[in-house]
Amino acid sequence: MSNKSELKRVRALHQKKYREEEGVFLVQGVKLVIELLASGWPVEAIHATVTAAPHVRHPQLQIWPDYDVERMGTLEHGNEVVAVVKRPDRSQFAPLGIDELVLALDGIADPGNMGTLLRIADWFGVKRVLCSVDCVEEFNPKCVQASMGSIFRVELHRVHLPRMLDELRSAGVSLYMATMEGEPVFELELKRSGVLILGSESHGPSDEVRALKAQAISIPRVGGAESLNVAAAASALCMEFLRQRLAP
Known part of the structure; x- marks a missing residue:
């Protein structure tokens, strides 16, 4: 493939349609590509500037002019390396393990929030995440960047x-659902294994999910803020699940 054709192809992967057609996505920036290489995910190609190349050595590494690499990426600044990565096959979801917390994301629309939720899951040792079919694509470049490498360590299952x-x-x-009306989470004895459901930023969990009548839990409010960002709520709730699990 000529350089011109490859440049055109990589730029097309900025769009979800072409990422899905080819079964690949983009990983950008030296730090994130280093995380990618450490993860062992299958890499199709790495396009880097001569300056960035020594940091991302790989059999599929190709050195390109700075201008071309800049055009390949979606970042506002710092497009020094762009990797084309194969999407994993995650069709099977095994039963929950002992002391395993799983996040279930319902209708998350913002790619930055999705990536941050994966990062939070990774921080608190959550290995698997379920997401509804209407959640934003996890391979959206903004989501990949916001995950800060956690996308390579947390299994996401779209179901x-x-x-x-x-x-x-x-x-x-046990199913737990984060809502404004739920019982204060700090007053509950949580099960050591379970699923924590987090709804969309604007509407919360969907009617279909609410109909399951999961245990509704909330974060106590002391001040006057109307609500918490879904990622902030996830962090507080995951911390309480972890605290109770580690308690003697």
Whole structure:
């Protein structure tokens, strides 16, 4: 493939349509590509400037003029390296393990929030995340950047969420749903394994998910703020799950 054709192809991967058609996505920036290489995910190509190349050594590394690499990437600044990466196959979701918390994301629309949620999951040791089919694509460049490498360590499964949650509940898994009206989480004894459901930024969980009647939990409010960002709420709730799990 000529340089011109490859440049055109990589730029096309800025769009979801072409990422899905080819089964690949972009990872950008030296730090994130280093995280990628450490993860062992299959890399199709790495396009780097001569300055960035020594930091991202790989059999598929190609050195390009700075101007071309800049055009390949979506970042406002610092497009020194752009990797084309194959998407993983995650069709199977195994039963929950002992002391395992899983996040279930329902209708998350903002790619920055999605990436931050993956980063939060990674921080608190959450290895798997479920997301509804209407969640923003996890391979959106803004989501990949916001995850800060956590996308390579946290398994994300895109599923028909109400059906999956119903199946998990039938199997005896405890379901917790973050809502404004729920019981204060600090007053509850949480199960050591379970699923924490987080709804969309604007509307919360969907009616189908609410109909499952999961245990509604909330974060106590002391001040006058109307609500918390979904990522901020996830962080506080994950911390309480972890605190209770580690308590003697």
